[in-house]
Amino acid sequence: MKRPIALTRLIDTLVQLFPTENESRMIVKHAGIDDRNIAYDARALVNWTNIVHAALRPDRLDELVDAAGELHPELRDDMRSLVRNYRKWAERNAPTEEAIEKIAAQPPPRIRDLIRTRIAAWSGVALGAFAFVGILARESRHLFLGLPGSHWNDLLESPRACAIEGAMFLGRTGQVAWRYAMFNPIGTSVLVILASAFWLLRSRLRRIVRRAWTPVVVIPLIVICGAAKLFWYDAPAFHFTSVLSPPRNWIRLEILDVRPPLTDRARAMWRAEICTRIAEQDDDDVRATCGTQTSDQHAQDLLGTYMFNVLFTIAICITGIAAIRKLILPSQRRDWNLRRGDKRLGVALTAAGVLLALLPLPWTYSRTVRPTDYPRVSDGAQRAFRICAEDGECFAYRPGRKLEATTRDLPPRARVEERDVLTAMLVEQIGRRRPTPPDRGVRFP
């Protein structure tokens, strides 16, 4: 007979509340349970499994829960509810003395089993997360380039491709970190030293932030940080849409018709993106847009912005997940053991903050640092980029022209080479003469 779920949850709750052996001895003594037959253990899970099973025969669960509830009155009702659930189960199943004996004799799950279960669970979660991130990254790329077609169909049609896309997003983000380190070795070294110092001093820091580590502080902080990150790093990039089609002069920053207060930020990000590709071109418009900085300096700006976006996202996610865990599980600190309604609200708000930080990242990635190299097919005098959005849905792009639907198959003698489509699009706009229409229709005022 398997141990009932209510009993397992009761053990888990007591593990969280009284993790040390001394604390458990105190609770057992206070409950008046004879502890001569209890095998105390330094491992909290084994320890409380043994104690709870000892309290089953004779049934002293109420006394145990009352003793624990005196120290944590905010969880008393929850623990009593678990005991009631266990009793209901016992009435329904009418376990024999032998069955109860077996339940009592069940050892806690082995670490190896726990790890195996967790690995399986986390692998599933990671695969799903990769697929979801991949969908966001692909969809963002479609909108960024202005590819027509059926959006959001990837999820059902090609989940594997989306998972691969998500994994590539992670890999390319790693590449961005490496490229940024190459551009800015001093800044990266300082960052690594700070991170190492933070890791070494984490126990001291934990003591310092302990006072502030309360739901009242942490939950609003995560929501505010998630929203601020979205505003500063992601929202400006949302305006980089349809850069290939219809053709527009993207060297002119006025193209980004972005509302204040995002105007300057969006312009700065777009400037870094295009000037990484064309800063060295000899053209008045390019000089007006890119200034005197080199393309490497613009690339450093672009990669640096994205890296800070990634770092803030990681920080918000780690803090948010820790806070959610703290909210869900019983805690030794009373301020984290909220009432059920408050707990749900706290979890919802924290999750919202985490999602605000996390979801826009692949969206921004596809519009900023993601490589835009695509095959350029030369067939005689005709040259066109071939951009395939989904299986069987490809578009031909010639700079200055709209995207045209084409087949995946290449012409027989075509020459194919990888080229940056964004650079080709921008170079087409450089050095053009501009006609100016008359400033009025007739000579009359």
Add this chain to the structure above:
Amino acid sequence: MRSITFAMLALFAVCDLHAASLIKVLKVHNEQPNTFDFGERCAFETTLPQDAPLRLRVIRGTKQRLISYARTDNARAGCIDYFSLLVRPIREGNDLDLDFYLDEGWLSPDGRANGQFVFIVERDDDPGAPVWEASRLRLPADAAKVATYFKAGVEVTVTRPRNVVVQPNRGSSSSSSLIADPNQACVDLDYDRRPASVMQAQGISLQGTQIAAGSQ
């Protein structure tokens, strides 16, 4: 001296009359406004006839406003001058690509309002001429004739960015250089109706009838 001047003016007038030739206009009437965003490439999708080269005459203003000039006292002299830009587009299949981007010069002269233009599609009698050139169009000051001419064109609006200030175009062409010789004759208009054709600009349907009109 005076007689020589009069003789020269008479000679110019005769030359001008000889220079006047029939240009064919493809009449297109649009059902929806043609709106381009600031910075967008000026290009159309058309089903215009492929057999002859085309050019577009661009005049600043709305149809109504341009027609209204012929009804006012401005037209007392019998002719009315319009300042225009002639553009010879690149034609590739059904695409009519004007090969430029609509920058600040295509907004209102102060850069604060949308730019409004009438594009008239004409058959090009001089395909070897520059890709774009400033041109004066001298129409007879007959409201009905002027209205027919402008109704053959399409109205194009270039929308200014809503949240960004665009610096006015300092290098815009001054129309004053296009002021005509007052003695020059105005054109006769003649119409040659042909079967309707369909023109589409950036997804906007335009239905039209080919006509022919005389110009300068």
